[in-house]
Amino acid sequence: MKHLQVDLKNALSFIDKNNFNNYDKLVKNQNEKLINKTGKGSDFLGWVNLPNIISSDLISEINETAKQLREKSEVIVVIGIGGSYLGAKAVIEALSGQFDHLKQERKNPHILFAGHNLSEDYHYELLDFLKDKKYSLVVISKSGTTTEPAIAFRLLRKDLENRFGKQETSNRIIAITDASKGALRNMAEQENYKSFIIDDDIGGRYSVLTPVGLLPIACAGYNIEELLNGAKSMFENSQNNSFEENPVYQYAAIRHALYSINKTTEILANYDLRLNYIAEWWKQLFGESEGKENKGIFPASVSFTTDLHSLGQYVQEGLRNIFETVISVEKTKFNLKIPDDKDNFDKLNYLASKPIDYVNKMAELGTKLAHIDGNVPNIKITIPEITEYYIGQLIYFFEKSCAISGYLLNINPFDQPGVEAYKNNMFALLEKPGFEEESRKIKTRIS
C-alpha cells in the first residue's frame, strides 16, 4: 500500500534550517512522553495504541449492530456534540457520493445529526422530516446530561415512543456512554438499550476510532476495518525513529517552528469539497488541544479552488501571520475529461480531452507557487486516494501530530478547561439546580 506523505520543502525555506534540526531531539522527547505516559494529561492516552489493540470482537459487534439498525431504518439520527459528532460526520462526508443524499432510491439510510446545536427550528424541522420515516437513534454522551444532546435525545426518544411504543423504541436506540456511571448508562440499563462503552482514557476529540465514530460510520455503510487498518499503518509509520522520514515528527516540528516566527494562523486547504468536514474535525482537534494559556495556532480552513475566489486574496496579500497546510489527493475515484467543442467560444479547446483533475492539480501547483511568492509557507500532505484506509491514516497522523505539537507548546493537549466557562454561565442563567449562587451573581452582573 502507498502511504501518506508530508512535504516541507516550501515551509523550510522560511525558517533557519539549523534551528530546524534541533527539533529532531525535541520531538522525540515529546514522543517519549506519550509512550511512557509522563507528559501532561497522560490519563488521556488511550488513543495512542488504539488501532493496534482494538479487538476484532468489538469490530464485529459494531458491524453487526450497524447491520441491524440499517435494516430497520430509513434514517439513523446520531445524537452528540463536539467529538461525539465531528469525527463521524467528517469520515462519512469524505466517503459519501456528493449527491447520494438527494437520490430517491437509496442503498444506505440517511445519517443525520442532532443535539449538536440548540436551534429550535433545526429540531422542529428534524421531527417534521422524521414523522413518516422509520428511524433509529445512536446517542453518544459520556454523562448523558450534556445539555445539547440531552435535549435532542429527550425529544426524539419521546417521538419514537409515541410512534413505535416503548418496547420497539428500546430496540431502536443504541447508547454509547460511560462503562458504569452517569445518566445515559443508567437509562441504558433500565430501558435495555444495546450499548457501547466510551473509555475513560480517550477524550472526545480523539474518539473517532472508538465506537463513538465507528458505529455511525458503519451505519453509513463504510468499512471500519479498513479505516482502522489505515490508522494502524500510520501508527507504525509514526514509530519511525528517523526525524526526516517520520511524517508526524515533520508536521509537528514545522508547525512549532512556524509558530515561533509568528505564523500564528494555520489554514488547512483542500482541493476537494468532500474534505471540508475533515477540516472541521481538524479544527476541533488542534484548536481545542492547543488554544490555551493564551497560546496556540489559530486553525482555519478553505476549500480551493472555490475559496481562491474568496479568502484567496487575503492569503495572497493580507497580514503575513499565516501559513498553509494543503491536503492533496493523488487520484480521483471517477474519470471525466473536458470535451472538445467546435465553436470554442470559451477558448477551452487547449484543455480538450484533458481530465478535469489535471486542471485541478495545475491550479494546486500554481497556487502553491503564488502563495510562496506571497510569503505564505506551504506544507503539503498527500494521500493517494479518498478511501477508508487513507482517511484512517490521515486521522491518526493528525491525532499524533497534535499531541506532539501540544507538548512542544508545553500545554496539556488533552484537557479543555475553557469549555466550562460558557457552560457555567449558561447553567447560572438557566437557574439549573445547584447553581443558585452563580445565578444570583450573574443576574446582578447583567441587570
Place this chain on the structure above:
Amino acid sequence: MKHLQVDLKNALSFIDKNNFNNYDKLVKNQNEKLINKTGKGSDFLGWVNLPNIISSDLISEINETAKQLREKSEVIVVIGIGGSYLGAKAVIEALSGQFDHLKQERKNPHILFAGHNLSEDYHYELLDFLKDKKYSLVVISKSGTTTEPAIAFRLLRKDLENRFGKQETSNRIIAITDASKGALRNMAEQENYKSFIIDDDIGGRYSVLTPVGLLPIACAGYNIEELLNGAKSMFENSQNNSFEENPVYQYAAIRHALYSINKTTEILANYDLRLNYIAEWWKQLFGESEGKENKGIFPASVSFTTDLHSLGQYVQEGLRNIFETVISVEKTKFNLKIPDDKDNFDKLNYLASKPIDYVNKMAELGTKLAHIDGNVPNIKITIPEITEYYIGQLIYFFEKSCAISGYLLNINPFDQPGVEAYKNNMFALLEKPGFEEESRKIKTRIS
C-alpha cells in the same frame, strides 16, 4: 418593521472611548467618498444605490424567468464561482428548510451549484445524478472564459444537448453575463439564450442583489422583492447622520478600532446553522476587500453552540488577537418546547416546557460573558427573524460596512489583484495559448 441592531457595548470596553469618538468624523468622510465617488475603486460603486434604483421591470423579468425554469426543472444547476456563487448560496441556505433537500415530495426544484471547483469526482457525480432528471442551467460569468465555470458549462451544455437536442437546450439555459462583450455574451446571442446583464460597475462580491444572486434565489422559490425591500431599508438607515445611530458607521468604526489594538482576526459567530453560508459570503466580502497590502482583518467563522465544543476552547483561552461578531436572531420560525419526563434521568426537568430557543439564548448570553472575561471583544448584530427582508438588511449592512472599513484601512476595497497570481501560474502550467513565455519560466522554476 423592526430593524437590524448593532450593540458595541462589549467591544467599546476594550478600547479608549475618546479615541472612538474620533471615528465620528472619520467614517463620515469615508461615506462622503462613497457618495461622491471620490475614493479608491470608485468605478465599482453601482451597488451603493442599487436597492433604490433596481427597476420593477427587471424584478418582474427575473421572477417570470424563474417561474418558467421552475416549471420545467426538477433541478436547476447554477454555474458560477466566487461572487457568482456565494451570494445565492448564502441566501438560499438561510431561507430553506433544513431537511427540505431530503424530501421526496418537492415544492421547489433542487438548486445545485457547479463550476465553483475543479473536482473531477464532483462533476462526474453531478452528471450521474442529473442523468434521469429534467434540469436547467443558470450560467453566471462576466467573461465566459473563467476556467472553473467554463469547464462546468461545457460539460453540462453538451449533456443537455445530447438529451434534449439543441433547441430545447437553448430554452433550458439562462446566461448572466456582460452586456455586450465576452464569450458568454457571444454564445447567448448565437444560441439564443435568455440572458441578464452583469453591470460593469458592480464587482462579484457585491453582486448578490443583481440578477447574479436574484435569479437563483427566485428559482429556489424566495421573494426577491422582500430581499430588496430589506436592503433598501438598510440603505436608508445607513444614511443616518448620527454616528451613534448609524449601524454601518458603528460596525465599520469598531472593526478598525479593534484592528488598531491588534485584534487582527474577526470571528463571525451564529447560533443557527442556517447562517453558515452567510458567514462564507461575509468571508469573501471582507477577506477579498480588505486583505491586501499586507493589511486587513482575517475573517473566520463559527456556528455555536456546535463549535463551542470545537474552536470554543481557542476563543476562550488561545492567542488574544481575536474579536467576535455575533449574528443573533430574535425569533424562531417554529415553536418546540422541551418535554417533561417523569424519570428525569438526564436531569433536564428544570427546563421542562421551556422553548429550546430560550436555552439557545442563555447559551448565547453566557458565552458572551465568558468570552468578554476571556478578553475577546464582542460585537452583537441582532436581526428580528430569518426572512428575506431581514437577510436583505443584513446583506446591505455588511456591504456598506465593508466599503467604509476598506476606506478606513486606506486600501481599495473593490479590487482583488491577488486573485490573478494563482490564475497566471495555472495558465502557464496548463500552457494556455498566450502564456508561452510564462510557461517556459514556470517549467524552469519547478524542474
